[in-house]
Amino acid sequence: MSTADRLLEILDLFTLERPGWSVDEAAEACDVPSSTMYRYFSSLSRSGLIAPMGKGWYSLGPAIMRYDRQLRLTDPLIRAARREMNRLAKSVAGRGVVFLCRLLGDQIMCISQVSTGDTPFTIGYERGRLMPLFAGSASRVILANLSPAKIAALHRDHSAAFEERGLGVTLKDVRETLKTVRNDGHFVTVGEVDPGMRGISVPISLRGKILGSLSIAGPRQGFTNAQIGQAVAELKEASSRTEEELHHIIAEGAAWRG
């Protein structure tokens, strides 16, 4: 195993379930001597990726927060969507939250979330939350707009998941199902990611390439059929304005390519 992989393996020790580690425990977990783990920890501490939280205990460090802020401030998609997300949030205040997802390789991640007013329900759609590829409306509208080659590759590797989620058994079935979603331009689910929650999503693309999705989520009973229809219309409008804004941001260009 390479040194690089070792470092990244150590970072991955720090999880939601186990956010704090001592040098000795980490050494045992990775099966290296303490002196070596001290070397690793000191490299990671120097860069701020981890930080001593007192008494020999370490957790993830300030660099994580700094880098995350940097992403928030520079991500063209987040910037392009901000205004429309705020508008949508007001429109569904108290009934739902608005969130933005991005396709990253084979993963779909929530990268931004806006809500206004009191949201008495638990908001599961936080920035940084990894979304399941095959469940939930936010993922579905992205999935439906992937290239045929990518859909085929995913179906080859995860055919069981496709079937389980009712997307179809054969690749042909799957293509049909996704074609419908693609043509509708939106997708609505109930309880696929969080129980009792409804998801309403539309895709966001740039020059024909799918980038992510814009969604509203809230308690199932917070939306009548008419309100779902209105939400879909508002989401579509917001998505198309976001795409337009994204063109402007990229045309300015300097921000992204340095």
Place this chain on the structure above:
Amino acid sequence: MSTADRLLEILDLFTLERPGWSVDEAAEACDVPSSTMYRYFSSLSRSGLIAPMGKGWYSLGPAIMRYDRQLRLTDPLIRAARREMNRLAKSVAGRGVVFLCRLLGDQIMCISQVSTGDTPFTIGYERGRLMPLFAGSASRVILANLSPAKIAALHRDHSAAFEERGLGVTLKDVRETLKTVRNDGHFVTVGEVDPGMRGISVPISLRGKILGSLSIAGPRQGFTNAQIGQAVAELKEASSRTEEELHHIIAEGAAWRG
């Protein structure tokens, strides 16, 4: 230079000013051949710390957001302060934002920010923002509560900064100034971090050890003297409740030490 340092040097290429890099440009910047930089990029991509954003351009990746979410959800200080911060935010709605800072080694970082209602002014106090050590109320109340040894060490290394900020010339002067702040239990500034902005801060400690500070910031004219006095009182109350809550969280314990 070690491999570890190389990797972390590469991560540091990604800045607010220059959030996107191609392999070749990064190779040139770090003075290594492209084939080597490809190896580094692929390690970092595999772990998700960076991600290809299309067409050979890379930016910071999903792991950053995942780790940041993890910190938000597990940091005992953030969790302990949440309720009080929400309460304070309502109390200063429209006039200010509430933010929480943490001491991390020699750095002070904003780790959480809450505001309610419309905040027409620019909010500079975002999570992930590094705060200057010697300016601003949020830092001052932390500085004032450091151990005498640390204050002495800081004064040795940054005596010019101490003098510039009016903290005193000799170590003796500095100690006197900080003692006053410590005894007051709060500090108020104007325009030290962001022009035209007022900062009002109180310290947060655990078992006599300074951990961070809780602050309200807003446009200077948003606070009459009486309102400043009230804000200080509310902040002190919030701080002491946060410290209490922190004791509970740490007593439960499981969450932090795994």
Place this chain on the structure above:
DNA sequence: CTCACATTCTCATTAAATGAGAAACCACGC
């Protein structure tokens, strides 16, 4: 299909990581 470009692979050479133990450094209580 083809071309240009992005990415991965190969392998002999070079340089860095390793780890046991010694030493230094702290913070803490007395």
Place this chain on the structure above:
DNA sequence: GCGTGGTTTCTCATTTAATGAGAATGTGAG
């Protein structure tokens, strides 16, 4: 102040992995 226990850094001979030029392969746009 001054040991004391635990944490962290240092040292250096040995082992192991990183390096990088160039060839090979993959990929996407026209």
